[in-house]
Amino acid sequence: MSWKQQLIETEKGIFEVFTKGSGAPLFVTHHYSVFTSEGDLFAESFVESHQVYLVNLRGAGSSVVASSDVELSMIDAVMDLESIRKKLGFEKWTFAGHSTGGMIGLLYGIHFTERLNALLLVGTAGRYYGEAKSCIYNPAHPQFQYMQDLIEQLKDSGLAKDKRLMLSKERAKLSLHLPEQYDDYFANTPKKSMSTDRMNMFAREYAIYDVTRRLDKITCPVWIACGTHDVQCPIEFSKEIHELMSGSKFIQFHASNHYPFLEEQDQFQYELDAFFKEVTTSCNHSQQKSFGY
Template sequence: MEAWERKLLHTERGVFEVFIKGDGNPLCVTHHYSEFNETGDYFAETFTVTNQVFLINLREAGGSDKSHEPYQLSMLETIFDLEAIREALGLSHWGFAGHSTGGMLGILYGIHFSKSLDFSVIVGAAAREYMTFSEDCIYNEAHHDFSRMQDMIEALKQSDLSLEERKELSVERTKLSLHKPERYRELFSLDIHKGMSAARMNFFIRELQIYDVTRKLEFIRVPTLIMCGRFDVQCPLKYSIEMAEGVPDSRLVIFERSNHYPFLEEAERFRDEYELFLNEKK
C-alpha cells in the first residue's frame, strides 16, 4: 500500500504535521485525539480514490506543536487550527470528513465556518454528550462492556507500553465496537497503525461533559452526509438521527450490519453512498 506523504506545515497558529494522499478535490480528515503517521488511517484511506486527502495531526499529536495553554486543546480552538491549516495550504475551501470525535469536530466546523467548506461527511458522531442518557452507549456505566472499555482506555494512555502490548489492547478495544468482532482480522488487514494523544484525550473527557451544539445545527450551511451503523455502541444511532433532523441540507444513511465502523463493515455500500452524495451535490 502506498505510504502517505508527510509534511510539516507552518501556519499562523503553529506547526502542524499533515499527511497527504490521493487525487481530486481537497478533503480534510482528522480525529480529535488520534496520532497519525505515514501508514495513514482506515477511515481516511476510504476517500483517497476520490479526493486529495489531508490527514491532520492536531496540536499535541504526533509531530504537531504542543499546547501552550490548556484551552488550546478544546474543540473550538481545534477548528481555528484547521482554518489556519487550510489557509497555509492555499485552499479557498475544502471538504471535511470525520469519524467519531472527528465527526464532532466536523459539526463544529460547519457551524462556525460553513464558508470554508464544500461539504461535510459525519460518521458515527453526535452533536452533544452521548453517554449520560444512553444505556446502549459503551461509555455509560449501565452498558455491559463499560468496565472493559474503561480499563483498556486507561491502559492505552500509559507511555511505557511496548508496541506489542499497545497493539493487543487496541485490537481488543476495537472489537468491542464491531457488529461481528470475529471479522476483525479481515477488516483491519492493512499495515496501518496509529497512536493516541493522552493530553488531548484527557481534555476531551472533561470538555465532553458540557458539549451540546444541537441548537446551532441550523447554522450548518453546507451539504452534509450523516452516516451511522445501526448498532453503534460509541455514538448510538439516535444522535445521528438528531443531527440529520437539525442540519438543513443533510442526508442520513443507516448501515444495518454495522457498529462503529461502517466504512469497513459495509465498505462497498459506504463508498457508493459517498460517491452518490458527491454526484448529488454537483
C-alpha cells in the same frame, strides 16, 4: 503507497499533515488520534476521489505542542484547522470526520460553513452521548468498565508494541457488530496511537458538549452515516443531527457498529460516491444559474 508527510507552518504554529490521493481537497482529523505516514483506514475511503489531508492536531505527532489544556479543546482545533486551510490557500475544502472527528467537523461547519464544499459525518453526535444506556461510555453499559480499563492502559506511552496491539484490538472489537471478523476488517491497520493529553481533555469537555441549537448555521451539503449497532455514538444521535439540519442526507448501515466504512465497505463507498455526484451536479447547476444559463 504511504502517505506523504508535510509540516505546515501557520499563524497558529506548525502542524503535521499527511497527504494522499488527487482531486479536490478533503481533510480528516480526530480529536486524540496520532497519525503516521501509514495513514488511516477512515481517511483511505476518500483517496480515490480527493486529495486527502490527514491532520495531526495540536499536541499530536510532530504538530505544535499546546502551551495549556485550553489549546487542546475542540474549538481550538477548529481554529487551528482554519489556519491550515488559509496557509494551503484553499478557498474551500471538504471535511470528513468519524466519531470525535465528526464532533470537531460540526463545530467547524458552525463557524466556517462558507469554507466547506461538504461536511461528512460518520458515527458521531451533536451533544453529550454518554447519557444513552446503549452507549459503551455509560456506566450502566455491561462493557463500560472493560472499555475504561482498555483506554487507561492504552494511555501508557511505555507500552510494549505487542501489548499495545493486543489492547487496541480488544478495544476495536467492542465496537464491531461482528467482532469475530476483526482480522478481516483490520488486516492492514495503519500504525496509530493516542494522545493522552488530548484524550484527557476530551474526557472533560465532552460532558458539556452540545451544538444542537446551532446546527442551522451549517448550510453546506451534509452527509451523515451511522451503524445501527453503534455503541460509541449510538445511532439516535446521528438521527438527531439529520433532523436538525434541513437538507442533510442520512444513511443507516444495518450490519455495522462504529465502523461502517469497514463493516459494510462496499455499500459505504457506493453511498459516498452517490453523494459526491449529487453535490457536484448541484454545484454545477448553481453555477449555471448564476451565469444566467
